[in-house]
Amino acid sequence: MHFDQRTQQALREVGLETDDLRAASEAVVEAVEADARALEDFFDEYDTVYSDMDMAHSSAEFPEHAVEHLDLMTHADEMRGWLRFDTWGAYVENGRLLPDDSVELTLGPTINDRVRFAPDRETLR
Helix, strand or coil, X not given: CCXXXXXXXXXXHCCCCHHHHHHHHHHHHHHHHHHHHHHHHHHHHCCEEEECCCCCCCCCCCCEEEEEEEEEEEECCEEXXXXXXXXXXXEEEEEEEECXXXXXXXXXXCCCEEEEEEXXXXXXX
């Protein structure tokens, strides 16, 4: 179970039993795994994506990126991995699908920001 001890205790105090906690924990794990697959599928689908990332070497409002792959691993409610573009890459932590056919990832060192990616610039406007 991935709930910490305090969370487990609080959930028990509001009436959840151990089986309920286990079921909720498994549902979270399944949701994180499904989101990771969907995020990887998003980057597999497009050879090129656009982002709202501030880039020192680009004057574009929404820079273009040639995608190699997104490789994610999950553990309980955590999602981590590596997003590889044609000439560079970034550590990824967490991510989510957005309803407008875009995704948002937290990119680690050197970027240190939440970044939206979309198949076209119009989606990011």
